Amino acid sequence: LAKTTQPISMDSYEGQEVNITCSHNNIATNDYITWYQQFPSQGPRFIIQGYKTKVTNEVASLFIPADRKSSTLSLPRVSLSDTAVYYCLVEGAAGNKLTFGGGTRVLVKP
C-alpha cells in the first residue's frame, strides 16, 4: 500500500477555496486516489476519486499531475459546514481495504 502524507491541519475563511495536497511518492500503476471527509462523531464520507488528470463533482475537484506522486483536493468557496477532517487514500483498482492516515483537519472560520 502506498503511504500518503498530508498536512495535519489547515485554516481557512468562508468563501475561500481550500486546497489540500497529498503526497504519495510510491503510488503503483493500478492505484487510485480517493478522498473522504469526516465530521466529528460521524463516519467518513466519500468525496471524490481519481486516477489521473482532473476529476470534478458537485462537491470538489481532484487534481492529479502526470507523475501521480501527489494529488490536490480542491474545495471551492468553503462554508463553516466544511469544517472536517479530510483523508487521502491510495488503493489498488480492486482495493477493498482502506488505509486511513491521520488526515487533514480543516477549520473554516467566519
Next chain:
Amino acid sequence: DADVTQTPRNRITKTGKRIMLECSQTKGHDRMYWYRQDPGLGLRLIYYSFDVKDINKGEISDGYSVSRQAQAKFSLSLESAIPNQTALYFCATSDQLAGGPDTQYFGPGTRLTVL
C-alpha cells in the same frame, strides 16, 4: 448514512465484560467492515467480510471477533473488554466503482468506554 445503522450508539462497560456491537445495512452490499478510531487518529481496520461465508482479519483483530449472520448484518464482539479498547467503532459497507477501488459507506459509529 442512514442505510448503515449501528447499535448501541454509546456503551459504557467494565473490564472483563463481553460486549457485542451490531451493524445492519439496507444497501444490499456484500462487503462489510469494522474499524476503530482513537482520538485524533485515523481509522484502523479490525475485521472485514466479503460475503456471509467470508471473514478476514484486519490490521488490529486481536481481542475482537466477528459474526456475519446474514448479508445485512455484521456483529463485532469484544470477548473480554479492556480499557485500551475504549474507542469509536465504525461499521462500513462497500461496493466497487467501475474500474476503481471500493467506495465505503460508514455507519454513525458506536462510542465504547471500558472502565
